[in-house]
Amino acid sequence: HGARAIVTLPLGVLQQTSPTLGAVRFTPELEAKHAALQRLASGPVVKVLLRFASCFWEDVHAGRYREVSFLHLPDAEVPTFWTQAPAHVPLLVAWAGGARARHLASNATPADIVRAATASLQPLFGKGLEVARQLEGYHYHDWQQDPYACGAYSYVTVGGDDARETLARPLDATLHFAGEATDTAGEAGTVEGALRSGIRAAREVLGTWTRIRSGV
Ligand SMILES: Cc1cc2nc3c(=O)[nH]c(=O)nc-3n(C[C@H](O)[C@H](O)[C@H](O)COP(=O)(O)OP(=O)(O)OC[C@H]3O[C@@H](n4cnc5c(N)ncnc54)[C@H](O)[C@@H]3O)c2cc1C
DSSP, rough: SSOOOOOOOOHHHTOOSSOTOOOOOSSSSOOOHHHHHHEEEOOOOOEEEEEEESSSGGGGGGGGTTTEEEEEEESSOOOOOETTTTSSSEEEEEEEEEHHHHHHTTOOOOOHHHHHHHHHHHGTTOOOOOOHHHEEEEEEEOOTTTTSSSSEEEEOOOOOTTHHHHHHHHHHEEEEEEEEGGGSSTTSSSSOOOHHHHHHHHHHHHHHHHHTTOOO
């Protein structure tokens, strides 16, 4: 038992209404949060770590990509590949978000997604270098299906202008809410936003605590 709790569950987990793995039951229910939870959504992302035999992208086109932080192919199925710059490591992080990620992840195995990623990257290197043949291993995590995440980044849907603020508001000076979805300073969907919301919630708790102790 505790006098206060700070709830930092991901938005997708908070939105679960059925008793599935990861879902949390509140008694009494969080009725004051229902409208806000309905006006926020958890967006999909596909992120795959691709480990190659070498940093082959550094050696082509006269070293043009040697120091880049990411390679961007706006029209490709997987449009973004983060390097580990400034470290020279044979690892690219393939990334797709939003509708593209949803389409990519639906009915696809991790191997299919990796194939889509290497195929997306291929046009940068022409016929002289086969990207898929450079691949030595990969790691894929499905954030949408992870019962403790249920999505990647929160976003506001139509009519949800005040949803983040409502979600962030404490209930009966007992439950406090933090996590990226509760950030109202424009950093939602980021680590920065999550950290800042945690500091805000901790200050709220300390504020009410001080008032109770001083009898105000
Ligand atoms: C693939 C991907 C890439 C990203 N890249 C970046 C980036 O480059 N830069 C950036 O700033 N942000 C990035 N983000 C966003 C960033 O990771 C999140 O905004 C941030 O981690 C959110 O922090 P949080 O504390 O709100 O939630 P989380 O980090 O999700 O923490 C919530 C915690 O609650 C736990 N939990 C869930 N259900 C339960 C339960 N039933 N019981 C107990 N615990 C539970 C989870 O296990 C988790 O530890 C990325 C996100 C994803 C998915």
